Amino acid sequence: MKKIMLVLFGLFLVVACNNTQKKEETPKDTSKETSKETTKVIPKIYPDKLQKVFNAHGGIDKWNAAQTLVYEMVKPQMTEKHITDLHSRKTRLEGKNYTIGYDGKDVWLAQKDSTAFRGNARFYHNLYFYFYAMPFVLGDDGITYDTTKSLEYENILYPGYEISYGENVGDSPEDNYFIYYNPETYQMEWLGYTVTYFNGKPSNKISYIRYEDWQKVNGVVLPKVITWHKTDEEGKLLDARNSVSFDNVSLTTKTMENTMYERPEGAVVVPKG
Structure with missing residues (x-):
């Protein structure tokens, strides 16, 4: 009987040891670590001079950390309030007797009458x-x-950079931008841009905006006034044509409720093209 008990005890020890070894040999669960690695944000690399332009305006990391941009655009005939989610690019524009929005899928228009908003x-x-x-x-x-x-x-x-977009990026990927900066301060001073017509044909004509009046909002340098300039037939810059100013600007990490951008009852979806 004692021999039987010793044999059973020995078998118990062998099984216990084997289980212990199996537990030690089981690979450590690294799913959390892998998850952390896959979600690690890799910073984008920009051209050296363009990075200096971003830095001169407060830094693109600070801009990327923000969520919502709000400003009032003052035009001769009225003032519009613009609200934009900087990550989803959902928007809401409130003008006189009309509201325009983008809910992440559709652009919509709500207006008091059919003549309140003139344009596309x-x-x-x-x-x-x-x-x-x-x-x-x-x-x-x-x-x-x-x-x-x-x-x-x-x-x-x-000096400057030409900016072009990949296919299917935005509504008008054929459009080009040209950013020009002060060679000493690296602050942006001019923007050139082309426009794609509604028939889908891009224009070769470059329009120019001057940026010379700035305001600091939560550490980020944003325009106070932008001014369009005339050009001659050869594209040479001439005097100022018209200006638009921006007031009551806020740049926050706060996310607006989705209802801010949703299409209200009675608003119509604006089709592409």
Whole structure:
């Protein structure tokens, strides 16, 4: 009986040891570590001079950390309030007797009567956002950067970059931007841009906006006034044509409720094209 008990005890020890070895040999669960690695944010690399432009305006990391941009755009005939989610690019524009929005899928228009908003709401809904959010929107994905010929104005040469977009990036990927900066301070001073017509044909004509009046909002340098300039037949810059100013600007990490951008009852979806 004692021999039987000793044998059973020995078998118990063998099984216990084997189980212990199996537990020690089981690979450590690294799913959490793998998850951390796959979600690790890899910083984008920009051309050296463009990175200096971003830095001169407060830094693109600070811009990317923000969530919502709000400003009032003052035009001669009225003031519009623009609200933009910087990550989803959902928008809401509130004008006199009309509201335009983008809910992440559709552009919509709500107006008091059919003449309240004159223009193409789809083309307009983010037009001034791109002008206003310079130079930071030039850090978006799907962009190609190439150095371009310096822009001359009043005997000063402004070096710059040509910005082009990949296919299917935005409503008008054929559009090009040209950013020009002060060679000493690296602060942005000019924007050139082309426009794709509603028939889908891009224009070769470059329009120019001057950025010379700035305001600091939560550590980020944003425009106070932007001014369009005339050009001659050869594209040479001439005097100022018209200006738009921006007031009551806020840049926060707060996310607006989705209802801010949702299409209200009675609003119509604006089709592409």
